[in-house]
Amino acid sequence: MTKLSTFALYTLGCKVNLYESNLVKNDLISNGLIEVPFTEKADVYIINTCSVTSTADAKSRNIINRPKRINKDAIVIVMGCFSQTNEVECKNLDVDIIIGNKYKNNIYSLINEFLNQKKQIVKIDNLFLEKEFESSKVDSFRDNTRAFIKIQDGCNFMCSYCIIPFSRGRQRSKRLTDIIDETKKIIDNGYKEIVLTGVNTAGFLDNDGNNFYDLLLELSKLKGDFRIRISSVEPFQITNDIIDLITSNKDRFCQHWHICLQSGSDKVLDAMNRKYYTNDFYNLISTIRKKSPKTTFTTDYIVGFPVEDENDHNISKEFLNKINFFDMHIFPYSIRKGTAASKLEQLLPDVKQKRFNEIKELSINIKSKILDSFIGDELDVLFETNSNSNIWMGHSSEYICVHVKSDDNLKNKLKKIKIKRRIGEVLFGEIIGI
Numbered sequence: 001m002t003k004l005s006t007f008a009l010y011t012l013g014c015k016v017n018l019y020e021s022n023l024v025k026n027d028l029i030s031n032g033l034i035e036v037p038f039t040e041k042a043d044v045y046i047i048n049t050c051s052v053t054s055t056a057d058a059k060s061r062n063i064i065n066r067p068k069r070i071n072k073d074a075i076v077i078v079m080g081c082f083s084q085t086n087e088v089e090c091k092n093l094d095v096d097i098i099i100g101n102k103y104k105n106n107i108y109s110l111i112n113e114f115l116n117q118k119k120q121i122v123k124i125d126n127l128f129l130e131k132e133f134e135s136s137k138v139d140s141f142r143d144n145t146r147a148f149i150k151i152q153d154g155c156n157f158m159c160s161y162c163i164i165p166f167s168r169g170r171q172r173s174k175r176l177t178d179i180i181d182e183t184k185k186i187i188d189n190g191y192k193e194i195v196l197t198g199v200n201t202a203g204f205l206d207n208d209g210n211n212f213y214d215l216l217l218e219l220s221k222l223k224g225d226f227r228i229r230i231s232s233v234e235p236f237q238i239t240n241d242i243i244d245l246i247t248s249n250k251d252r253f254c255q256h257w258h259i260c261l262q263s264g265s266d267k268v269l270d271a272m273n274r275k276y277y278t279n280d281f282y283n284l285i286s287t288i289r290k291k292s293p294k295t296t297f298t299t300d301y302i303v304g305f306p307v308e309d310e311n312d313h314n315i316s317k318e319f320l321n322k323i324n325f326f327d328m329h330i331f332p333y334s335i336r337k338g339t340a341a342s343k344l345e346q347l348l349p350d351v352k353q354k355r356f357n358e359i360k361e362l363s364i365n366i367k368s369k370i371l372d373s374f375i376g377d378e379l380d381v382l383f384e385t386n387s388n389s390n391i392w393m394g395h396s397s398e399y400i401c402v403h404v405k406s407d408d409n410l411k412n413k414l415k416k417i418k419i420k421r422r423i424g425e426v427l428f429g430e431i432i433g434i
Contacts (some may be wrong), residue, residue, distance in 0.1 A: 004075075004111065009034045010040040010063050013050025015197040015231050017080060020104045020149040021048045023138050024063050029088075031108050042067075044075045044111060047410075048104075049082035051167055052335035057082055061093075068094045075114060079104055079169035087124045101125045101153075105136055127154065127169025133206075136174075138182070139202065144148070145384045145412045147175050147191040151179055152198030152216065157234075159262075160273045160340035161305065161333065168199050176210040180218055187270055192414050194384050195229045198421040202233035213241045220245065220252050225414070227397065229254040229383075232264075232300070235261075235284050236275045247291035255292050256399040259284070261299040264319030265312035268305050273340070278319055285323055294377070296326035296370065297396040303359055304333040308343035320362055326370050328363040328396070332356050332394030371422045377431060380415045383410035 007028050011021040024046060025035060036042050044066035049060035060082040067076045077097040083090045084100030091098065099111050102125050114121055136150060154169040155162075186194055196215075198204065205211040219228055230246075230253070238259070246253040259281075261267050268275045288295055300321075303313075320328075332352040335342045381402045383394035392410045393401050402417055403426055404410075418428040 003117075004043040005032075005034060006036045006042040007044040007046065008036050008038040008040065008067075009046045009048070010038045011048045011079065012049070012056060012060060014199075015148055016150055016153070016199060017048050019150040019197055020080075020136070021046075021137065022148070023105055023136055024048075024107050024127060025106065026138060027108050035412065037064075038069070041071045042074060043071075044077065045071075046077045046079065046107065049078060049080035051081035051163055051336075053331055054282070054336075055153050055225065055334065057086070062085065064090075064093055064095060074112060077107065079085075079107075080162070084127070084167045088349045089123065091120070091122060095120070097121045098124065101127060102130070105134065127167075127262045128165075130154070130169045131172060132156075133172045133174045133433060145191070145382065146193040146195055147186045147189075147197045148197050149179060149182055149186070150198060151196050152176070152204045154253040155200045155203070157200070157275065158273060158340075160271065161246060161302065161336065162355075163336040163339060164199060165339060171200055171203055171205075173198075173204050173206045175206050175208065176215050178219060179215060180222070183219060183222060187222065190412065192226050192412055193229055194226060194292065195231055197231040198218060200212065200234065200237075201231050202237035212237070213239060213245065216242065216245055216253075216414065227254055227380075227414075228252060229256065229399075230258075232258045232260055234275070235259050235281050238284060240287070243288055243291060245297070247288065250292070250397070254397045254399065255295045256296065256298070258395065259313060261306070261323075261325075263305060263312070264303050264316030264323075265308065266311050268308050270343075271307040271341075272302075272305060282319075282322065294398065296351050297323065298327045298329070298399070299325050300329045300331070301359065302316070302331050302333050306333065306341055306346055308333075308347070308355075312417060313358075314429075317358065317362060319332055320359070321366070324366050324370065326400075327367055328359070330356060330359050330363065367425060371425065374398075374427060375422060376417050377419050379419060379427075379429070380414060381419050381429075382414050383412070387409070400427055401425065402429055404429055404431055406431065 035171045047063050067074050075096045078095050079099045089300040103123050152173045153172040155165050156171045202212045379396035381391045381394040386392045416432045418432050419427050419429040421428050
């Protein structure tokens, strides 16, 4: 059998993919392989793909085609959402092993299977039939100061623009007890920030009947010097109990919420098959801000959805100014084959681009004002990296990028920082005390 010694890994897309790529990385390293940069020659190349937009599809294809140009004898593995929903296309690419969003924890055994049989392996299951959460546990994140825990997978909501239910399947969750065990090991390994992630994170509901609030409550009871950050959540799943728990435990829970809006027009939200209207969203944000005034909010937003006219666009801009998101992930609407919205009459690309530019400018202006409002405040910052000039970079509880100058090693240290000034989208400050 051919002896393999190196692998390279490329990850596109969401935090769930980051978690799953780390699962693969740890498995290969534990079996004696050494990771090298994706641009270098390796024995095995793994691409963890994304398919959330047509741009993500195009990037996935581009990355998949690179490895054989570097090493024609390499084993190329494709996994993730693009391969899950584009099996036939992937079979026709220069790829050796094709899986979707299942079997990511079996990569090493699949490599050995390929070495034995020397023919393309394809393992794409119908995830709509999956009822159990696929086993996964990671307690080391070699390239990060923050750790990720995947608590949930899949989505039941069938938004009219979204491919995720087809690429990830129906909702299923990890057992609460397993999450607590994984968290304890991560804390013992010295991580100061733990990110709870999933396709529908706040939809967590395990087979024992524990919901998202139950999970957060148990996590809040754990001992240790760490904080919890919650990735993207849906607004209609945030209860008053969850709000009270997070806003009253600022040392344990980051005061930053990523809550998906998608549009500020009720007509568009209805056509998207979202489960809320703008008034519901505004009331939720207002409730959180009353309890934690300096909390920051980020969101996902789609411009140019097929039914969005100029009036809807203007209504949305007014609503965005009312909400004041700290940051926005803005996407021009992208047709996803097989979704309900793909059958609607589409807007012209230049219309979508114009609206994208307007929303982007609005978002930048709001972010600058919010950053200015933190000058003079004291923020708890977890430091991650430094530059040659001893400038350390980290993120506050509010997910604000903060820089300080220090000759000390601040990596993975939580420090209280007095904010002095803003340059662009970065706040600069000084460490308080020793």
